[in-house]
Amino acid sequence: MIVLEAHDVSKVYREGPHEVHALRGVSLSVRRGEVLAIEGPSGSGKTTLLSVLGCLLTPTSGRIVVDGREVDPHRPGQLRELRRHAIGFVFQQFHLFAALTAAENVIYGLNLRGWTGEKARREAERVLRSVGLGERMDFRPRDLSGGQRQRVAVARALAGPSSLILADEPTGNLDGESGARVLDLFRSLARSEGRALVIVTHDPRVRTIADRVVTIRDGRITHEELEN
Amino acid sequence: MIDLALKMLLDEKARFAATVLGVGFAAALVLVQVGIFAGLLQNASITIERLDADLWVASRNAPNIDFGNPFPERYVDRVRSIPGVERADNLIVWYAFVALPTGAKESVEFYGLEDFPAWHFPWDVTSGDPADLRRGRFVLLDASAERRFGAFQPGDFREFNGRQLKIIGRTRGALSFTTSPIAFVDYRMAQLLAPADLDGRTTFLLIRLAPGADVETVRAEVRKRLPYNDVYTRDEWAARSRAYWIESTGLGLTLALTVGLGALVGVVIVGQTLYASTTEHLADFGTVKALGGGNRTVFGIIAEQATFAAALGFGLAVGLTWALAPVLERLDMKMIVSPMLMALVYAGTQALCLAAASMSFRKVATTDPAIVFRG
Structure with a gap:
């Protein structure tokens, strides 16, 4: 089942009199349980593509379909709704709330999705255990290693019903061992939980867990290959 | 529900304490000044109110x-x-x-x-x-x-x-x-x-x-x-006597200025600390938006922080005012802090703290949730 579709998506920024074409007619799709890696040099449009796919930016033209729902860029409420219920995010900088414990970070994400009380608490414990942080639930981010923080961010993205996980350089701030553990985690969770996973990366190790790899240059997909 | 607003406040205890202190001193300034003024005004008419006369005849x-x-x-x-x-x-x-x-x-x-x-x-x-x-x-x-x-x-x-x-x-x-x-x-x-x-x-x-x-x-x-005489009821005469001191001495204007300055100090302190905190936490607010929270969610966080600072600051102000009362009494200075004054100052503190918070609303309203993807 296809979870994410992008059809001929373009994004143009205006900088004074100039137009910057960040994306030019990008089309792709991702199925449930599939891991798609997006590679490309800096400034190629990877992050813009991830922002558009994650309903954080609206495309200048083209269509996005998430979980079978056509994204209407003129309805901010629908964009929020999709981010809340269909998409999970993992960021390079983790973006965990420093004031909250690991469990509270996950629960807060669930609260935004409308999950509260014991239901949210149980789900947070489940996903934190599944990422190997069952013993660190009450730790604040500052008391966790970089790898552990990223695993909390993964847990937050996985908590709830989101069918699509978008990860931006998830191993970018991690040492080799921690990065490898996070990638292993992504692979096993994509398979066991049946989520679609899109990873924007420079890290060549991501190829080891990706089903497909697309390369983007100057806002265009220039290469696509099957990996595993 | 996780109370992110409160947890963020308590995570920065020193800054929060400074905010509460600022609000507390500003609100105490208003309470004490108005209370002393009310006490002075009561002196201006206390004998009229205590004399058992229904009408007063005075010279023109x-x-x-x-x-x-x-x-x-x-x-x-x-x-x-x-x-x-x-x-x-x-x-x-x-x-x-x-x-x-x-x-x-x-x-x-x-x-x-x-x-x-x-x-x-x-x-x-x-x-x-x-x-x-x-x-x-x-x-x-x-x-x-x-x-x-x-x-x-x-x-x-x-x-x-x-x-x-x-x-x-x-x-x-x-x-x-x-x-x-x-x-x-x-x-x-x-x-x-x-x-x-x-x-x-x-x-x-x-x-x-x-x-x-x-x-x-x-x-x-x-x-x-x-x-060739004027005739007043007790209430009219008391009000006239009080009004004289308010208007002729400029005390009313002085009080208004003091209260205004107190309020301004409170607004500046709360506005500045909330704005600084908001700027520092822009990535957090971007994350809230990326996770599906709207501007209302983020405004709610900032407004709750302002409300909390206002409530604690007001509590501190009441404590300071209460502590000052015996000192003033020893100086034969009357301070009248009525429940109405307390309610008005509390409402004013809340309103001004929310107004101060609104300076941050604009900042977060324009925060692009895609900020979370920038290193």
Whole structure:
């Protein structure tokens, strides 16, 4: 089942009199349980593509379909709704709330999705255990290693019903061992939980867990290959 | 539900404490200033409110009870015969100099009545009997006079405008906006203390109505019989006396400025700390938006923080005000912090903190949730 579709998506920024074409007619799709890696040099449009796919930016033209729902860029409420219920995010900088414990970070994400009380608490414990942080639930981010923080961010993205996980350089701030553990985690969770996973990366190790790899240059997909 | 707003506040205890302190001092400034002003204003009209008179007759355009102009005392006879008047008496409010044992002189404001008990005045007598004032050269002094006159006891003598008067008792709570201590003497003695101004003259007429009498009917008749005097109800006269001090001294403006400055200090402190905190947490707010929260969610976080700072700051302000009360009391300064004033200052603190928070709303409203993808 296809979870994410992008059809001929373009994004143009205006900088004074100039137009910057960040994306030019990008089309792709991702199925449930599939891991798609997006590679490309800096400034190629990877992050813009991830922002558009994650309903954080609206495309200048083209269509996005998430979980079978056509994204209407003129309805901010629908964009929020999709981010809340269909998409999970993992960021390079983790973006965990420093004031909250690991469990509270996950629960807060669930609260935004409308999950509260014991239901949210149980789900947070489940996903934190599944990422190997069952013993660190009450730790604040500052008391966790970089790898552990990223695993909390993964847990937050996985908590709830989101069918699509978008990860931006998830191993970018991690040492080799921690990065490898996070990638292993992504692979096993994509398979066991049946989520679609899109990873924007420079890290060549991501190829080891990706089903497909697309390369983007100057806002265009220039290469696509099957990996595993 | 995870209370992110509160957790963020408590995670930055030093900054939060500084915010609460700022709000607390600003709100305390407002509470104490307005409370002291209310106390002073009460002094301006407390004798009017305590005297058991329904109508007051004053000379034309007398501004307040402290600055009456003398008029013929026989006018009282014209009033006593009006139907509906139960009792009418002359009242003198005037000033004298008191020679102190130190050799210094201080002014005193004296009230002269023929029959103090008939007007239930003075209202808080701690020693002596006002009925005895008419029996000789006697005076009752308010305890607050000790600050200016030094210690005194019943049985002591003091010289009022060159006349030796024996202190036969003390009262409490009789204060004047002019800060001159208040003394009570017999009506005839009052005239003797300032014969040049008061011989055969009084400064006010007090009127008590008979049960069931219509105040406006009686007032109209008094005006008819005393066309060159002003006639006030007790409330009107008290309000006029207070208004004089507010308007003529600029105290009202000073108070408004102080309150405004207090409010401004509070707004600046809360606005600045919330804005700094918001700027520092832009990535957090971007994350909230990326995870599906809208501007309302983020505004809610900032507004809750402002509300919390306002509530704790107000609590601190009440504590500071409460702690200051006994100090002011020792200085014979009255501070009146009514429940209405508390409610108004609390509402104002909340409103101003929210207004201060609104400076941050714009900042987060324009925060692009895609900020989370930027390194």
